[in-house]
Amino acid sequence: MxxxxxxxLGSFLLVTIQVDMHDELAVRLQDxxxxxxxxxxxxGVLIDISALDIVDSFIGRMLxxxxxxxxxxxxxxxVVGMQPAVAITLVELGxxxxxxxTALNVDRGMKLLRDSLELSEDENLAAGEANGEFESIHASxxx
Amino acid sequence: xxxxxxxxxPIRVQSDVVVVRQKVRNWTIELGxxxxxxxKVITxxxxxxxxxxxxxxxxxxxxxxxxxxxxxxGLRLIFEDQGPGIPDINLALTDGYTSGGGLxxxxxxxxxxxxxxNIESExxxxxxxxxxxxx
Ligand SMILES: Nc1ncnc2c1ncn2[C@@H]1O[C@H](COP(=O)(O)OP(=O)(O)OP(=O)(O)O)[C@@H](O)[C@H]1O
Ligand SMILES: [Mg+2]
Numbered sequence: 001m002x003x004x005x006x007x008x009l010g011s012f013l014l015v016t017i018q019v020d021m022h023d024e025l026a027v028r029l030q031d032x033x034x035x036x037x038x039x040x041x042x043x044g045v046l047i048d049i050s051a052l053d054i055v056d057s058f059i060g061r062m063l064x065x066x067x068x069x070x071x072x073x074x075x076x077x078x079v080v081g082m083q084p085a086v087a088i089t090l091v092e093l094g095x096x097x098x099x100x101x102t103a104l105n106v107d108r109g110m111k112l113l114r115d116s117l118e119l120s121e122d123e124n125l126a127a128g129e130a131n132g133e134f135e136s137i138h139a140s141x142x143x
Numbered sequence: 144x145x146x147x148x149x150x151x152x153p154i155r156v157q158s159d160v161v162v163v164r165q166k167v168r169n170w171t172i173e174l175g176x177x178x179x180x181x182x183k184v185i186t187x188x189x190x191x192x193x194x195x196x197x198x199x200x201x202x203x204x205x206x207x208x209x210x211x212x213x214x215x216x217g218l219r220l221i222f223e224d225q226g227p228g229i230p231d232i233n234l235a236l237t238d239g240y241t242s243g244g245g246l247x248x249x250x251x252x253x254x255x256x257x258x259x260x261n262i263e264s265e266x267x268x269x270x271x272x273x274x275x276x277x278x
Contacts, residue, residue, distance in 0.1 A: 020161050020164060020165065021161075022157040022158050022160065022161050023157050023160070023193070024157055053164075053168065053181075053182065053185060054164070054182055054185045054186045054189060055186075056186050056189040056190055056193075056249075057190060057245060057246045057248045057249050057252065058189075058193060058245075060246070061245070061246055083182075085178045085179045085181075085182040086182060088179055088182070089179070089182045089183050089186050089256065092183065092252070092255050092256055093186060093190075093248055093252035093253075093255065093256060094238055094248045094251065094252045094255070095246065095248060095252075
């Protein structure tokens, strides 16, 4: 069964959407993420949509769904890398994506998550902060 | 107005919606639309194809290259199904109206994203949505 991979980076989860998803795949991702947030006690979710040509109402609904679901599970979601043309089109389509945090790229998204979660003085994140770089967190996670 | 090329694709399963997005994308590039206009047309096509599948019970889309009387080029998309039809088109076109579990932005949003927009629908017979983007 086709699935979108979810990577664990310290206390964050990273999802890079690289394919033009059919609806079922999007729904499956939402389900998988829910399970993974609980299993890994993740505090943040980064969804990289830089490879997406479009975000329509279905994908928009899925992103909003992931954001509110993760909030309930005490994790924050940041959508990163939305192309400018996609953002403009979304506004004209009438989707506000209220309540979804966005960042320009994965690095900034990570920073956003760290900064806002630092307030909660989470120990895991203090460790992540020390590592600093995206790669090193990734590498340490794979050990 | 002159139709210079047409092609039809089925919308029967979810993966057909993905194919429609890809085909429409190719046609918008061929027409030479800007990236923003490409994105708008593909997004509208995605919304309308999904409606054809979800509410119309499946159907077809026809892509057509147009040239109008003053030589302007455009892309027309006609989404057609033989489903239940839309009893109240004005209601269906209202931002936020959905009879399913959607956001109710597909039809009204597509109308904003395209230059021309037309719905013909008959209860019990089906629905035809025609949209055009001019270059
Ligand atoms: N092809 C169709 N056949 C029958 N009814 C349709 C068709 N297309 C749209 N409708 C009706 O019009 C309503 C509004 O459609 P619209 O695409 O705007 O919203 P939605 O599909 O419900 O939600 P969204 O597109 O935001 O996910 C639908 O809920 C449905 O009742
Ligand atoms: Mg719709």
